[in-house]
Amino acid sequence: MVWKVYMHVTSMLFLGLSSIICWTVFLMSMSTGVVNMIEWELMSLNSLTVIFVLIFDWISMLFLSFVLLISSSVMYYSGSYMSEDKNFNRFMYLVLAFVFSMAMMVLSPNLISILLGWDGLGLVSYALVIFYQNEKSANAGMLTVLSNRVGDVAILLSIGLMMNLGSWNFVLYSYYISDSDWILLKFLVMLAAMTKSAQIPFSAWLPAAMAAPTPVSALVHSSTLVTAGVYLMIRFSSALENSKIQSLLLIISCLTMFMAGLGANFEYDLKKIIALSTLSQLGVMLSILALGYVDLSFFHLLSHALFKALLFMCAGVVIHSVGGYQDIRYMGCLIKFMPLSVAYMTVANLALCGFPFLAGFYSKDMILEVAFMSWINYIAFILYILATGLTVSYTMRLIFYSLSGEYNLSCMSNVSDEDNIMTNSMTLLGFSAIIMGAILSWLLFPEPYMICMSVFMKSSVLMICSVGALLGYMFNLLNVTYNLKSLMNYEFVVMSGSMWFMPFLSTKKISEVNLVNGIMSEKLMDKGWYEYLGGQGLYYLFTKLFMILNMLQMNSIKVFMKMFVVGMVIMLFTFM
Numbered sequence: 001m002v003w004k005v006y007m008h009v010t011s012m013l014f015l016g017l018s019s020i021i022c023w024t025v026f027l028m029s030m031s032t033g034v035v036n037m038i039e040w041e042l043m044s045l046n047s048l049t050v051i052f053v054l055i056f057d058w059i060s061m062l063f064l065s066f067v068l069l070i071s072s073s074v075m076y077y078s079g080s081y082m083s084e085d086k087n088f089n090r091f092m093y094l095v096l097a098f099v100f101s102m103a104m105m106v107l108s109p110n111l112i113s114i115l116l117g118w119d120g121l122g123l124v125s126y127a128l129v130i131f132y133q134n135e136k137s138a139n140a141g142m143l144t145v146l147s148n149r150v151g152d153v154a155i156l157l158s159i160g161l162m163m164n165l166g167s168w169n170f171v172l173y174s175y176y177i178s179d180s181d182w183i184l185l186k187f188l189v190m191l192a193a194m195t196k197s198a199q200i201p202f203s204a205w206l207p208a209a210m211a212a213p214t215p216v217s218a219l220v221h222s223s224t225l226v227t228a229g230v231y232l233m234i235r236f237s238s239a240l241e242n243s244k245i246q247s248l249l250l251i252i253s254c255l256t257m258f259m260a261g262l263g264a265n266f267e268y269d270l271k272k273i274i275a276l277s278t279l280s281q282l283g284v285m286l287s288i289l290a291l292g293y294v295d296l297s298f299f300h301l302l303s304h305a306l307f308k309a310l311l312f313m314c315a316g317v318v319i320h321s322v323g324g325y326q327d328i329r330y331m332g333c334l335i336k337f338m339p340l341s342v343a344y345m346t347v348a349n350l351a352l353c354g355f356p357f358l359a360g361f362y363s364k365d366m367i368l369e370v371a372f373m374s375w376i377n378y379i380a381f382i383l384y385i386l387a388t389g390l391t392v393s394y395t396m397r398l399i400f401y402s403l404s405g406e407y408n409l410s411c412m413s414n415v416s417d418e419d420n421i422m423t424n425s426m427t428l429l430g431f432s433a434i435i436m437g438a439i440l441s442w443l444l445f446p447e448p449y450m451i452c453m454s455v456f457m458k459s460s461v462l463m464i465c466s467v468g469a470l471l472g473y474m475f476n477l478l479n480v481t482y483n484l485k486s487l488m489n490y491e492f493v494v495m496s497g498s499m500w501f502m503p504f505l506s507t508k509k510i511s512e513v514n515l516v517n518g519i520m521s522e523k524l525m526d527k528g529w530y531e532y533l534g535g536q537g538l539y540y541l542f543t544k545l546f547m548i549l550n551m552l553q554m555n556s557i558k559v560f561m562k563m564f565v566v567g568m569v570i571m572l573f574t575f576m
Helices: 002-032 058-081 088-107 114-129 135-165 170-176 179-196 205-211 214-220 225-235 244-264 270-290 294-321 339-353 359-373 378-404 420-444 455-477 479-488 490-497 502-533 535-553 557-575
Strands: 036-045 048-056
Touching: 002 058, 002 088, 002 420, 048 058, 048 088, 058 088, 058 214, 058 225, 058 294, 058 420, 088 114, 088 214, 088 225, 114 135, 114 205, 114 214, 114 225, 135 170, 135 179, 135 205, 170 225, 179 225, 179 244, 205 214, 205 270, 214 270, 214 294, 225 270, 225 294, 244 270, 244 378, 244 490, 270 294, 270 359, 270 378, 294 339, 294 359, 294 420, 339 359, 339 378, 339 420, 359 378, 359 420, 359 455, 378 455, 502 535
Parallel strands: none
Antiparallel strands: 036 048
């Protein structure tokens, strides 16, 4: 019991101190412009050297400080949330391994050394998703790990292609990778980033990963697993300039952003709504990255990490208090019973919407204005507008159902803010979600962007958010009429709420096709032509050949006589 009490505290202190150290190194690197790299040569083959590399520049140090800060809050939060679990120690070790894998991935500018963190994230995430050991968790874990294996294979193929460059340090070589010679390498790296960041058509695993405990969700969806793909693309960004890959990445990320926002408006699971909001924000990051604004993508990555971790931690407090269920229709009027948690949750929700002067406002507002000012096509422009409105809509829907609506809890619920460990762990992230956006904007953008737009375009973001908030709240206030209208458009609602049938296509159909093809290939090939032309056929052929060789080596006069006669006949027919 003593170890249970102190493990979350020591983990929090260690990760918190590490975060402060990384923040200090970031400030020094930012002010001096110095980049430090550490290399270990593992082996050398001709002109190729396999090296383990760590890079300490302002990007890696800033991102790592945020990862460690959020991890320290989550570890302290887990001390109360997971205190009754019999596998508490195992959970804490797995989360620490998860943070270590993310640190290895952030600090590696080399495609070979990045595998330590990249594969570590996939493996530990599988162990955390199946933590509760039931059928649903096992299915979700399998979908997660198999979807991520596609990206792992893409990284391995990229390693093979980069051998032609003589080194795997993509940070140094990405400036010289042109479309004419390296288009396949760029596509493979983009594919790896798409699987890790759950872009279409690999989006199904992200809501499925909600089977993991809520502290893990707070970590995964804010600063670790899903952001690894975005971080990889930020490091590879110089190779994307003036590339054909940019337009493909733009349309995929915009579609993902729209699809996730639409799906969240029809979802009733609290954690899945927040997971779909993460998916939508990942689409925002990758879309602005595809337009060439890498610094804005990184800025939104950092500010989003703070309020999304806070949002998941608040959701965990709510789920813990109401008895373990997650359906928002069975909540309501929580503001009277949990004022502090609801205040933090409202701050996180408003930051997600881009409410003025919160963390999300500085990055999201600038991203939308720069996107509207850029040379983008009408499809991407419309998807940006719709996704922004839908984000505010599902946020207001969530606030209505869980925080401010009618009281729908059971009479046995004991809803309160009495758990000091959970509420204290959210305090730091709550203040960060308010002030950190401004601090980051001052640090990362000492010279402001020049935004040149008409008054209508400048105010369009505010109008979109206002319309989205009004529709999201009013539709759900009139929930009887809204539900009847949903039944009238049943096919559209089912398609939108199920992420355009992506979970169905990613699991059931692929399994059925693979099983049918496997049975057919076993009958026709493994037990058919493969046997005839493969093992059994070769065995029969070699047996006959060895019998002939054996007869020749026995010096039998009959064999030589037969060969002599056959030779004479051939010569006779030849000279005739």
